[in-house]
Amino acid sequence: MNETLVTLVGNAATAVEFRETAGGGMARFRFAVTPRRWDREKQRWTDGRTSFYTVWSWRTLAANLAGSVSVGEPLVVHGRLKVREEEQAGQRRTFVDVEAIAVGHDLSRGTTAFRRTARPESDLTERPENVTEGDAKGVPNQPERAAVLAGVS
Numbered sequence: 001m002n003e004t005l006v007t008l009v010g011n012a013a014t015a016v017e018f019r020e021t022a023g024g025g026m027a028r029f030r031f032a033v034t035p036r037r038w039d040r041e042k043q044r045w046t047d048g049r050t051s052f053y054t055v056w057s058w059r060t061l062a063a064n065l066a067g068s069v070s071v072g073e074p075l076v077v078h079g080r081l082k083v084r085e086e087e088q089a090g091q092r093r094t095f096v097d098v099e100a101i102a103v104g105h106d107l108s109r110g111t112t113a114f115r116r117t118a119r120p121e122s123d124l125t126e127r128p129e130n131v132t133e134g135d136a137k138g139v140p141n142q143p144e145r146a147a148v149l150a151g152v153s
Contacts, residue, residue: 006098008033009106011051012073016150018066027062029069031055031077031098055079057100064117065103074106 010033018027035048050129057065069075079100086093105112 004078005101006081007078008053008098009076010034010074012069012071013077015071016066016069024059025066026058027065029055029065030047031075051096053077054095054097055100055103056097057103060117061100061103065100069103073115074109076104076106078102115126 008031010031013032016027016029018025020026031053032050033053034050036045037048038044039046047140077098077100077104079098082099083134084095084097086095
């Protein structure tokens with residue numbers, strides 16, 4: 001399947017709306033991208049026409065966006081471009097959405113502090129038998145690792 005991946009640099013234009021769904025969290029917000037160009041005649045930077053996108057996200061990314069992004073903050077959004085047309089009040093309108101894969105603050109315009117979120121334990125993430133309880137990284141201890149690498153069990 002061919003997908004168009006885009007990376008946009010701009011600002012959060014609206015607050016992040018978060019909803020819990022049967023498949024996990026869902027979030028959306030409007031994103032504004034305004035190109036800047038150097039005007040040689042006026043010898044100054046000028047703003048181009050602002051484009052607006054609706055950014056959609058799901059599950060963990062959605063929850064993290066809701067807790068991390070405020071209106072006006074500079075962001076970098078990477079995701080799948082989706083263009084759709086709808087008829088509203090007798091007029092055909094075009095909407096441009098981005099299904100986000102990753103979103104982050106634009107560090108060329110400020111600083112941020114990263115906090116890792118806790119993941120819930122599940123049956124799929126149980127510790128393997130050869131990993132000791134005290135091993136925080138979940139890596140087999142040295143003698144067991146050497147045996148695995150040597151092909152001895």
